[in-house]
Amino acid sequence: MRWVTYHCPPAGSRAGLVIGDRVHLLPDTVSVLELLGDDGERLHAAGERATSDPADVVAFSRDRIGPPLRPPSIRESVGFLEHVRNTSPAGTINENFTRFPPFYFSNPTAVTGPYTDIAVFPGSRQFDYELEVGAIIGRPASDVRPEDAHCHIAGYVLFCDWSARDLQLREMGLGLGPAKGKDGANTLGPYFVTPDELEPWRSGESYRLEMSARVNGERTSQGRLDSMDWTFGDMIAYASRGTTLQPGDMIGSGTVPSGCLLESYIQHPDTFHGWLKPADVVCLEVQGLGATCQTILPGRNPHPLRTAGRPEPAWNQHARKSAATAQHGQDD
Known part of the structure; x- marks a missing residue:
């Protein structure tokens, strides 16, 4: 099976099975990702449904094709x-x-x-x-x-x-x-x-x-x-x-x-x-x-970063000295 994600405005995106040069859409907004998770039974059943009882059959159109799924990682x-x-x-x-x-x-x-x-x-x-x-x-x-x-x-x-x-x-x-x-x-x-x-x-x-x-x-x-x-x-x-x-x-x-x-x-x-x-x-x-x-x-121009070697902020110097004093007291 060859699956795509097909954008169907205004309903949103649907999983579709490609047969020849046509896309057989599933009858709801289920994603390809949602068809995974088992040994393939869910994907196979969805393929049979898209073949025998599609919600619609449309032409393959580049303008409507997105990534087939969005991996979690x-x-x-x-x-x-x-x-x-x-x-x-x-x-x-x-x-x-x-x-x-x-x-x-x-x-x-x-x-x-x-x-x-x-x-x-x-x-x-x-x-x-x-x-x-x-x-x-x-x-x-x-x-x-x-x-x-x-x-x-x-x-x-x-x-x-x-x-x-x-x-x-x-x-x-x-x-x-x-x-x-x-x-x-x-x-x-x-x-x-x-x-x-x-x-x-x-x-x-x-x-x-x-x-x-x-x-x-x-x-x-x-x-x-x-x-x-x-x-x-x-x-x-x-x-x-x-x-x-x-x-x-x-x-x-x-x-x-x-x-x-x-x-x-x-x-x-x-x-x-x-x-x-x-x-x-x-x-x-x-x-x-x-x-x-x-x-x-063209790419966007990146915002310039500040220099990491700039002087240590006064508040951080104070916090570091306070921590050192407290540690010294514990050691005593």
């Missing part, structure tokens, strides 16, 4: 080690990348639809896309074994992890982050696709899905999902250690090799065409998962 993992090598000036990686699939938490409130314009993050001059796939958790997963993780995946989405490389570099140089370098936008969609739809492309524990990107019509990325070093099973097993992944949580695959401008900047600086700029049109596509197409907008 986003864990952005590192599944492709070649991408890490390609973005390292020395071409080497920390050996810990081969011991476990690291991840960071991204911003679920910044999720956008597949055709939404994207503004450059404030203060950035090195704006970039990242071509990925996201696995959506269907039922709670805690301390899962890698070989059992597929039972917890309800479906997959095309995922773009927008990145301000200059902001990211400054943050990660402090041993923190990425934070503002990744905070402004995460694109999902257009479809939420159940695993059975991808079986024709099955390749071991992954799928032979071609992945590509174009900027202003020129191909800038080309890769395949089954070139992953860490599988989604490994990622889910690691992410679920000592905690519980909830229905709708998303695990990002990490960037497919060649799937961002940073790799070209590092690997081919003499022929690098430049970072994303306003009016650029970025189109990503993953076989079986659909395509996105988004225009880059």
Whole structure:
């Protein structure tokens, strides 16, 4: 099944099942996220209802398509080690990348639809896309074994992890982050696709899905999902250690090799065409998962920050001295 979220004014957004070039809407305002949480029975029943007794059947319209769902959390993992090598000036990686699939938490409130314009993050001059796939958790997963993780995946989405490389570099140089370098936008969609739809492309524990990107019509990325070093099973097993992944949580695959401008900047600086700029049109596509197409907008100017090294306020000096005096009295 291929599900979308379709905006139906004035009622709001509805989950819809895509059949051919038409969208079969469910007869209420239930979301795709609300169809998750079990072994797939609820999603299957909704699919049958949308097929046999839809509330309406409408044309697929870019103007009405939003993100297929809004994950409660986003864990952005590192599944492709070649991408890490390609973005390292020395071409080497920390050996810990081969011991476990690291991840960071991204911003679920910044999720956008597949055709939404994207503004450059404030203060950035090195704006970039990242071509990925996201696995959506269907039922709670805690301390899962890698070989059992597929039972917890309800479906997959095309995922773009927008990145301000200059902001990211400054943050990660402090041993923190990425934070503002990744905070402004995460694109999902257009479809939420159940695993059975991808079986024709099955390749071991992954799928032979071609992945590509174009900027202003020129191909800038080309890769395949089954070139992953860490599988989604490994990622889910690691992410679920000592905690519980909830229905709708998303695990990002990490960037497919060649799937961002940073790799070209590092690997081919003499022929690098430049970072994303306003009016650029970025189109990503993953076989079986659909395509996105988004225009880059100018970013807002950030408000200047005060300097952290300014003199200590008098009230804070007084409080610190009072605490020190009290501690001294206790010691006596």
